[in-house]
Amino acid sequence: MAGxxxxxxxxxxxxxxxxxxxxxxxxxxxxxxxxLGGRKPTFEELPQLEYLTQIIEESMRLYPPAWITDRIAVEDDYFEGIHIPKGVVVIAYFYGVHRSDRLWTDPHSFDPDRFSKVNKKSHTPYSYLPFGGGPRLCIGNSFAIMEMQLVLAAMLQRYDFP
Ligand code: HEM
Known part of the structure; x- marks a missing residue:
């Protein structure tokens, strides 16, 4: 499932x-x-496919495959004034974060330019979490991006998507 x-x-x-x-x-x-000029990409060429990567990132903002994650509170806690009793399940709603108008301009529109090198600098930390965050960050994130770059490049070289 993970991979x-x-x-x-x-x-x-x-x-x-x-x-x-x-x-x-x-x-x-x-x-x-x-x-690529019609060839398959080599590993070294993948970083040059910047716009392709932006498409991948923006698609996962609108439709994060892992749209929530959860944790069990190991101790009583407080977060922004809310009491979290030990043992309850706390859910992080990635889909909601990705579409929040407090974090994103026109959040429901598809715009890969949000992830250009320049625009990325103005993103709020932890406003984009397709691979989670912190110590449990997805271990396969770079591999997944590479797979998607390869598939996307190969498909776009051959097919249309009407
Ligand atoms: C688009 C593809 C992927 C997405 C969206 C994704 C998403 C995530 C997310 C959100 C987490 C964190 C879950 C949490 O904190 O509760 C996670 C963890 C993990 N992912 Fe991925 N993942 C992807 C691809 C992969 C691939 C390709 C692999 C392995 C080859 C992989 C292996 C793992 C593993 C082992 C963890 C657990 C890491 C840990 O707990 O230390 N994932 N993934």
């Missing part, structure tokens, strides 16, 4: 979003043509 269902879900939502946004597909294809 396959997550990536498959992310890619499925990505095709859905791309089918709605031909202008994003056109921009991605321009990048793929410039960097």
């Amino acid at each position: 396959h269902e997550t990536t498959a879900n992310a890619l499925s939502w990505m095709w859905y979003l791309l089918s709605q946004h031909p202008e994003v597909v056109a921009k991605a294809r321009t990048e793929i043509d410039q960097v």
